[in-house]
Amino acid sequence: MTTDATTQLTELTHLISEKRAPVAVIGLGYVGLSVAGMLARCGFAVMGVDINMARIAALQAGRSPMEGEEPGFEELITEVTASGRLNVTADYDGVRGARVVIICVDTPVEEETHLPVYKALRGALASLGPVLEPGALVIVESTIAPGTMTTLVIPTLEASTGMQAGEDFYLGHCPERVTPGKLLYNLTHLSRTVGGQTPDVAAAMVTLYTHYVEGDLDTTDLLSAEIVKTAENAFRDVQIAFANELAIICETLGADAFEVRELVNKSPGRNVLMPGAGVGGHCIPKDPWLLIANVRAQYEPLLIPAARAVNNQMPYRMVELTRQGLAAHGVELAGARIAVLGYAFREGTDDDRDSPSQYLIAALEAEGALPVVHDPYVRAYQVPLEAVVSGAQAVVLMVGHAAYRELDLAALLAVVALPVLIDGRHIFTAADARAHGFTYLGVGTPQAKSDHAHSGSDAVLRS
Numbered sequence: 001m002t003t004d005a006t007t008q009l010t011e012l013t014h015l016i017s018e019k020r021a022p023v024a025v026i027g028l029g030y031v032g033l034s035v036a037g038m039l040a041r042c043g044f045a046v047m048g049v050d051i052n053m054a055r056i057a058a059l060q061a062g063r064s065p066m067e068g069e070e071p072g073f074e075e076l077i078t079e080v081t082a083s084g085r086l087n088v089t090a091d092y093d094g095v096r097g098a099r100v101v102i103i104c105v106d107t108p109v110e111e112e113t114h115l116p117v118y119k120a121l122r123g124a125l126a127s128l129g130p131v132l133e134p135g136a137l138v139i140v141e142s143t144i145a146p147g148t149m150t151t152l153v154i155p156t157l158e159a160s161t162g163m164q165a166g167e168d169f170y171l172g173h174c175p176e177r178v179t180p181g182k183l184l185y186n187l188t189h190l191s192r193t194v195g196g197q198t199p200d201v202a203a204a205m206v207t208l209y210t211h212y213v214e215g216d217l218d219t220t221d222l223l224s225a226e227i228v229k230t231a232e233n234a235f236r237d238v239q240i241a242f243a244n245e246l247a248i249i250c251e252t253l254g255a256d257a258f259e260v261r262e263l264v265n266k267s268p269g270r271n272v273l274m275p276g277a278g279v280g281g282h283c284i285p286k287d288p289w290l291l292i293a294n295v296r297a298q299y300e301p302l303l304i305p306a307a308r309a310v311n312n313q314m315p316y317r318m319v320e321l322t323r324q325g326l327a328a329h330g331v332e333l334a335g336a337r338i339a340v341l342g343y344a345f346r347e348g349t350d351d352d353r354d355s356p357s358q359y360l361i362a363a364l365e366a367e368g369a370l371p372v373v374h375d376p377y378v379r380a381y382q383v384p385l386e387a388v389v390s391g392a393q394a395v396v397l398m399v400g401h402a403a404y405r406e407l408d409l410a411a412l413l414a415v416v417a418l419p420v421l422i423d424g425r426h427i428f429t430a431a432d433a434r435a436h437g438f439t440y441l442g443v444g445t446p447q448a449k450s451d452h453a454h455s456g457s458d459a460v461l462r463s
């Protein structure tokens with residue numbers, strides 16, 4: 001870095017420490033809106049940019065576009081839009097003058113090849129180039145495949161600005177650790193990996209994040225930051241896959257996976273997670289693929305794709321359990337009315353990206369079953385719960401939303417057409433559900449002896 005560049009960065013760091021550096025946040029989804037809101041609350045003047053006009057319109061009206069249970073979020077957005085510290089626009093001209101630009105656009109992977117799809121990232125970088133202020137700090141918070149900062153972000157920005165990274169503007173990668181349902185808590189409490197193109201850039205980034213992050217701010221280089229983020233989600237995916245595979249082994253052998261798990265976890269250093277109906281969201285299903293994206297030409301990883309395969313099969317296992325539950329009453333899947341409870345990828349959120357329920361529903365429909373879906377947070381399925389379960393021949397629990405944990409089994413039994421309960425989130429115990437008269441099957445739960453064979457009884461409408 002030249003002396004001029006170092007002096008310019010020192011001045012910028014000073015402006016950031018005094019909250020006098022105007023900030024632009026590109027991409028106002030779960031991540032970007034949280035970051036924009038929090039920086040605005042801290043006292044920065046923030047311009048949020050998004051190409052989604054509905055999102056911009058909601059924010060310009062002072063409303064949060066999020067539907068789930070997101071503690072403090074609605075209040076934050078109301079506060080910072082009313083105070084004028086957060087403004088939003090779909091026009092990149094609004095970025096002019098920003099001294100810090102934070103990129104939070106989506107970074108999915110391609111369904112077949114599992115390779116990263118950088119349409120949003122490339123689009124954001126191309127639009128940013130012509131309006132980027134010389135001397136600005138550009139931070140990518142989106143999760144990216146290791147190597148992307150060097151092979152894509154730097155050359156694209158250099159080409160579109162005509163400036164040199166590290167001299168005329170500064171680059172960092174500070175991946176996010178938020179989770180829908182805990183956005184603001186995670187944003188402010190968790191530690192962060194702060195990757196800078198140089199240690200001075202990382203130090204400038206630390207000055208920024210110190211304003212609202214209470215956790216550690218650990219500095220490193222760009223590549224390590226990229227690996228840390230994708231590795232932490234790949235690790236989680238592998239852990240979940242182990243729990244799911246163990247659950248299938250227990251089910252098959254006739255043991256209770258939840259009891260086995262508790263006993264295994266008594267052994268020092270073991271911490272088997274809970275099995276479930278599948279893994280979804282915009283992070284865990286794709287970040288393992290991002291981690292390995294740029295090594296596959298030289299080394300084909302074995303464990304990480306295997307974990308993906310284990311977790312991806314879980315919605316289909318739920319279909320199998322549903323088939324078995326119905327068979328115990330002499331009913332076939334084709335033509336059966338199936339109440340699917342939960343469409344989001346996890347409890348308490350409206351985020352339905354890559355949710356296991358999507359795969360379950362598609363598979364049920366392919367078999368000729370008639371799924372009806374409920375979710376208290378996903379707009380398309382905000383229908384009365386009773387209307388969905390009434391007359392159902394099987395109730396399939398896919399998400400542990402609070403509304404389902406509070407379900408009264410006796411009341412449920414009174415309205416369903418068949419007492420078949422398939423539990424993908426261990427919301428009920430087998431003993432309780434069976435005591436209420438349900439044919440209960442769940443991931444990791446051994447089947448009751450009576451459910452193994454066809455009972456021979458005709459389906460009886462109970463509603």
Ligand SMILES: NC(=O)c1ccc[n+]([C@@H]2O[C@H](COP(=O)([O-])OP(=O)(O)OC[C@H]3O[C@@H](n4cnc5c(N)ncnc54)[C@H](O)[C@@H]3O)[C@@H](O)[C@H]2O)c1
Nearest residue numbers: 027029030031050051052105106107120123124142143176
């Ligand atoms: N959702 C999470 O919990 C979470 C957690 C950690 C990391 N991440 C990572 O953060 C990134 C963003 O995730 P998200 O969940 O906020 O995604 P999101 O889909 O909720 O938000 C992305 C936003 O970017 C906007 N966008 C797309 N292209 C744009 C462009 N060219 N210019 C301006 N805006 C554009 C979209 O309209 C959308 O509103 C991803 O890389 C994700 O992997 C997400």
